[in-house]
Amino acid sequence: MSASLIELLTGRVEAQTGLLAVREHAAEAVTVADPVHAEDVQLALTLLYELHYRGVEGVDDRWEWDPDLLGVRAGLEEVFERAVRERVHTMLTEFTGAAPETRPTGEQVAQTLLALTAPTSAPGLSTYLARQATADQYRELLVTRSIYHLKEADPHTFALPRLTGAPKAAMVEVQSDEYGGGRPDWIHADLFARTMRALGLDARYGHYLDQVPAVILAGVNAMSLFGLHRRLRGAVAGHLAAFEMTSTTPNRRYAQGLRRLGFGEAATLYFDEHVEADAVHEQIALRELVGALIEQQPELAADVLFGAATALVLDEEASGHLLSNWKAGRSALREQARVKVSAA
Ligand SMILES: [Fe+2]
Numbered sequence: 001m002s003a004s005l006i007e008l009l010t011g012r013v014e015a016q017t018g019l020l021a022v023r024e025h026a027a028e029a030v031t032v033a034d035p036v037h038a039e040d041v042q043l044a045l046t047l048l049y050e051l052h053y054r055g056v057e058g059v060d061d062r063w064e065w066d067p068d069l070l071g072v073r074a075g076l077e078e079v080f081e082r083a084v085r086e087r088v089h090t091m092l093t094e095f096t097g098a099a100p101e102t103r104p105t106g107e108q109v110a111q112t113l114l115a116l117t118a119p120t121s122a123p124g125l126s127t128y129l130a131r132q133a134t135a136d137q138y139r140e141l142l143v144t145r146s147i148y149h150l151k152e153a154d155p156h157t158f159a160l161p162r163l164t165g166a167p168k169a170a171m172v173e174v175q176s177d178e179y180g181g182g183r184p185d186w187i188h189a190d191l192f193a194r195t196m197r198a199l200g201l202d203a204r205y206g207h208y209l210d211q212v213p214a215v216i217l218a219g220v221n222a223m224s225l226f227g228l229h230r231r232l233r234g235a236v237a238g239h240l241a242a243f244e245m246t247s248t249t250p251n252r253r254y255a256q257g258l259r260r261l262g263f264g265e266a267a268t269l270y271f272d273e274h275v276e277a278d279a280v281h282e283q284i285a286l287r288e289l290v291g292a293l294i295e296q297q298p299e300l301a302a303d304v305l306f307g308a309a310t311a312l313v314l315d316e317e318a319s320g321h322l323l324s325n326w327k328a329g330r331s332a333l334r335e336q337a338r339v340k341v342s343a344a
């Protein structure tokens, strides 16, 4: 499906024929057992969403609003969202010991968010990176993270026109920092690019897409799904809150590991900046964004929790993928597409 989509978008086939092929393949692709791990589904979603961000090289910008492609995307989104909702339901049920509330109160959402994001003693990905990851494993981390961090904050920003009043002001405050607070060289996406270059990687937008496994793309696609659908504006707020609330400790450890490996400020600045910025962002996101939004629109509470839990569930799965491969002495990147990412 993704191959036929690329043929269509790049004009290598006539539009009518190409669309027919994409639709045919998509109908088959949506029957896959687990869309989160389906390379074809996640790559196609990434390409279709990218039309709404910076576009794809060699692709006519008008494809962004092509009704047939939007139809294909809707079919993929439906199975993807269902798979994510199932995961979230299982996670929340296991965590609280009961099925999640359909209409939680603002206080219940805040308490659940705090409990879900509380630091655990179990050593995870960031501990591994701090203590024992090699420089090449760091490069793999950056390659996988580049899909989001080179457009950091953009998916959530799509929600801004859908918010009003206090939650809107809170989100603007957070996003303003993400975009450098008026200083172009402090745009977080650009700080991340600096880190990539410091480790000898190519920081061009989307450069490593072929190497990034489905489970990582799924985490980014979930943000785009939330950001591009007004009905999911509650999920955007929850997602952003969970993201900010689980940021400072891992970022401190990522910077630690880089220093252990002898990398300097060019490599660590992105992570150091997040230790400071996100300590503030998590407060704003929880109280002023999520809290105010639920107060304003109580019917969004369950979706706020859904968005937050999605961030956590998919991040855990992605981290598990990296860790299990590294501990087994393997690369965590896609085998078929793997090229040498080490610095020359
Ligand atoms: Fe950031």
Ligand SMILES: [Fe+2]
Binding pocket: 178, 244, 277, 278, 281
């Ligand atoms: Fe942040």
